[in-house]
Amino acid sequence: MNSKEKLKFTFFDWTLEILSLGFLVTIIVLPFIVADYSNISGPIPIHFNIYGQPDNYAGKWSLWLFPGIGIFIYLMLTFLNRYPNVFNFPVEKTEQNKKRLYYLATRLVRFLKLVTLVMGCYITFHILRALSTGINNLNMIAMIGFILFYMIAPLVAILLMRNAK
Numbered sequence: 001m002n003s004k005e006k007l008k009f010t011f012f013d014w015t016l017e018i019l020s021l022g023f024l025v026t027i028i029v030l031p032f033i034v035a036d037y038s039n040i041s042g043p044i045p046i047h048f049n050i051y052g053q054p055d056n057y058a059g060k061w062s063l064w065l066f067p068g069i070g071i072f073i074y075l076m077l078t079f080l081n082r083y084p085n086v087f088n089f090p091v092e093k094t095e096q097n098k099k100r101l102y103y104l105a106t107r108l109v110r111f112l113k114l115v116t117l118v119m120g121c122y123i124t125f126h127i128l129r130a131l132s133t134g135i136n137n138l139n140m141i142a143m144i145g146f147i148l149f150y151m152i153a154p155l156v157a158i159l160l161m162r163n164a165k
Contacts, residue, residue, distance in 0.1 A: 007084070007102055016110040023117035027124055029071040037063070045130050052138040054130065056100040063127070071119040081106045090158045095096065100164040108157040112150070114162045 009017070037060065044062045045054030058065075084102035093101055124140060130136045 006024060007099075007106060010018045013107065013110060016107070016114055020110065022116055023114065024070055024074045027120045028067045040131060045136060046125055048138040048140075049150065051139065052140045052143075054136050054138075063124075066120045066124045066127075070117055073116050073120075074113060077109055081109045081113075089096050090161050098163040101161055103156075104157055104160050104164065108153060111153055115146060115149050115153075119143075122146075 040060045040063070044059030045056070046062050046065065047056035047060045048052065049055040058087055084105050087102075087105045089101050089105070091097070091101070123138070126138045
């Protein structure tokens with residue numbers, strides 16, 4: 001498969017892409033819906049400690065930080081996924097296994113893109129909640145779940161790739 005050949009999307013692949021796009025739109029629109037930007041005063045929490053309490057603040061411009069990061073990650077991972085032939089694989093790529101390897105790798109990137117955007121929405125929601133209610137807690141169990149996913153998903157993909165024939 002050269003860089004011009006396209007992998008066919010399965011229903012599951014389309015579902016992951018549509019969900020990612022939905023969370024991308026949410027992360028962009030959320031500040032418009034929830035916050036009245038012109039009336040925001042005071043510092044915006046931009047970093048949370050291990051207990052979920054904010055420990056670093058910035059100006060109201062920082063409300064655009066996570067939407068900007070979300071857009072960048074979405075675009076970069078979408079572009080990267082168009083060229084699975086440049087990925088590194090844990091096994092030798094052959095004519096017999098490369099289509100399976102490409103499917104597994106692109107699906108992993110789609111999963112990571114979706115989880116990254118969900119995490120961005122989650123953090124943005126909690127920042128906006130802190131602004132509107134004064135509740136400054138970020139659920140660290142959810143954040144640990146995101147981190148575990150980032151660690152486990154590639155391991156599962158590697159195991160599946162090692163068995164690709």
